[in-house]
Amino acid sequence: MNNALKHDALIIVGAGHAGGRAALTLREEGYTGRLILIGDEPxxxxxxxxxxKGLLQGTADLAGCSLCDSTRLAExxxxxxxxNPVSRVEPQRHRLQLADGEWLPYAGLLLATGGRARRLPQEQANVLYLRTHDEALALRAALRPGTRLVVVGGGFIGLEVAATARGLGCAVTLLEAGPRLAGRVLPAVISHALLDLHRGQGVDVRLNVSLASIEADAVLLADGQRLACDLVVVGIGMQPNTELAAAAGLEVGQGIRVDAHLRTSVADIYAAGDVCEFRLAGQYQRQETWRNAEAQGRHAALTMLGRDVAFDAVPGFWSDQYDWGLQTVGVITPLTVSRVLPGAGLLLFYLDAEHRLQGACGWARGNSVAKDIKLCERLIITGRPLNEASLADPELSLKHMLRG
Ligand SMILES: Cc1cc2nc3c(=O)[nH]c(=O)nc-3n(C[C@H](O)[C@H](O)[C@H](O)COP(=O)(O)OP(=O)(O)OC[C@H]3O[C@@H](n4cnc5c(N)ncnc54)[C@H](O)[C@@H]3O)c2cc1C
Incomplete structure (x- = not known):
């Protein structure tokens, strides 16, 4: 941080998960100066x-999702x-402008602007998206028993919405353009398990289909089929909010590009969370996960305080659908070993050429894979070569392998 600017504030743009975590960490780590967290949501x-999941089902509310409420922020x-979104950043003058016109000087600036739901070109009243709390409330109000819902997109958001909507008694059709569900991030065997699960729960899943248009009461497919419906939810991915950074002259690829310390290409500006493009397993990529927002939010705060540690957290995510849970940790490699779990669950291990664990993916009823995935994370960190036959054997505990 520039010494001449020490009297100015640390500012975080984006009051989401990564931004909120960064703000909390700055205080936990003893930063006592002015700290401003700017969000465009209310x-x-x-x-x-x-x-x-819970909020759409009606079993959770905003307070239950809160990272930190207004009272705690004030304390x-x-x-x-x-x-009041930030509309402009001027790095040379170390200042930014809010949408209402006010200018704020900063000593250090964290961009944690996340992303927004990718939208279809035309806005229509019967088409909803899901990224924010307010969008979730609008969707919840529209999902009633008997509602005919078409979900466009077989990624995690689409699949979770389909599962929740079935639980609420809706008739659900799910359209996926590719040959399998969540095919971009999941191995084929888990995509197939997801397909069986959703079809078994009564979702009409259609793969390899393309959308031609959406009418007020139907979805038209490219092959001429007409699917009558009351509502369409589009879950076709996330668009990172990089415009502010690009306009300020920061290097931007698929996200705001950072170095190993989460520093952007411009002095005193950092990035974290869904919007951040960083090197993982030798490649620039973004991670759109809770775990990444949590870890990078915290890490960016430490970097802003001058701690000189590279970001190397193990990535991972989870998804809950019906009463099944999916969890992953680490990265996928070509060498895979499978372990069949009781009750038709599955644990996949990804090894490098020296048989060291690099990643794992678990799929089982309830939350039962969570423990295994935690142990896998420890095995990844240990870096000890593992025996393929032992990994495949459900009788051999991972805890035992960890002890060596
Ligand atoms: C419906 C849903 C379900 C999910 N489920 C899972 C799950 O089960 N497991 C999992 O691992 N991950 C899940 N995720 C992903 C996880 O929630 C995200 O990775 C995480 O929220 C990213 O946090 P973030 O702070 O980077 O971005 P965000 O949470 O998007 O926060 C960024 C904030 O910045 C604001 N902003 C943008 N531009 C400006 C500006 N110019 N000025 C001020 N504010 C601005 C945005 O509006 C937003 O409020 C889910 C995401 C969604 C949407």
Whole structure:
């Protein structure tokens, strides 16, 4: 941080998960200066995973998703500016402008602007998206028993919405353009398990289909089929909010590009969370996961405080659908070993050429894979070569392997 600017604030743009976590960490780590957290949503920072699960089911509310409420922010002396997006950053003058015109000088600036749901070109009243709390509430109000819902997109958001909507008594058709569900991030065997699960729960899943158009009461497919429906939810991915950074002259690829310390290409500006493009397993990539927002939010705060540690957290994510849970940790490699779990669950291990664990993916009823995935994370960190036959044997405990 520039010494001449020490009297100015640390500012975080984006009051989502990564931004909220960064603000909390700065205080936990002893930063006592002015700290401003700026968001464009009207809410204090909250976590998004419940939006497609508990909040959509009606079993959770905003307070249940909260990372930190307004009272706590005030107690910690974190100035939260809500519903007033940053419209411009001027790195040379170390200042930014809010949508209402006000300029704020900064000493250090964290961009944690996340992303928004990728939208179809035309806006229509019967087409809904899911990224924010308010979008989740609108969707929840529209999902009633008997609602005929078409979900466009067989990624995690689409699949979780389909599962929740079935639980609410909706008739659900799910359209996926590719040959398998969540094919971009999941191995084929898990995609197939997801397909069986959803079809078994009564979802009409259609693969390899393309959308021609959406009418007020139907979806038209490219092959001429007409699917009558009351509502369409589009889950076709996330668009990172990089415009602010690009306009300020920061290097931007698929996200705001950072070095190993989460520093952008411009001095005193950092990035974290869904919007951040960083090197993982030798390649620039973004991670759109809770775990990444949590870890990078925290790490960016430490870097802003001058701690010189590279970011090397093990990636991972989870998804809950019906009463099944999916969890992953680490990265996928070509060498895979499978372990069949009781009750038709599955644990996949990804090894490198020296048989060291690089990643794992678990699929089982309830939350039962969580323990195995935690042990896999420890095995990844240990870096000890593992025996393929032992990994495949459900009788051999991972805890035992960890002990060596
Ligand atoms: C419905 C849903 C379900 C999910 N479920 C899971 C799950 O089960 N497991 C999992 O691992 N991950 C899940 N995720 C992903 C996880 O929630 C995200 O990776 C995480 O929220 C990213 O946090 P973030 O802070 O980077 O971005 P965000 O949470 O998007 O926060 C960024 C904030 O910045 C604001 N902003 C943008 N531009 C500006 C500006 N110019 N000025 C001010 N504010 C701005 C945005 O509006 C937003 O409020 C889910 C996501 C969604 C949407």
């Amino acid at each position: 809410h204090a920072p909250y976590e998004r995973p419940p939006l497609s 910690l002396g974190i100035e939260h500016i809500a519903g």
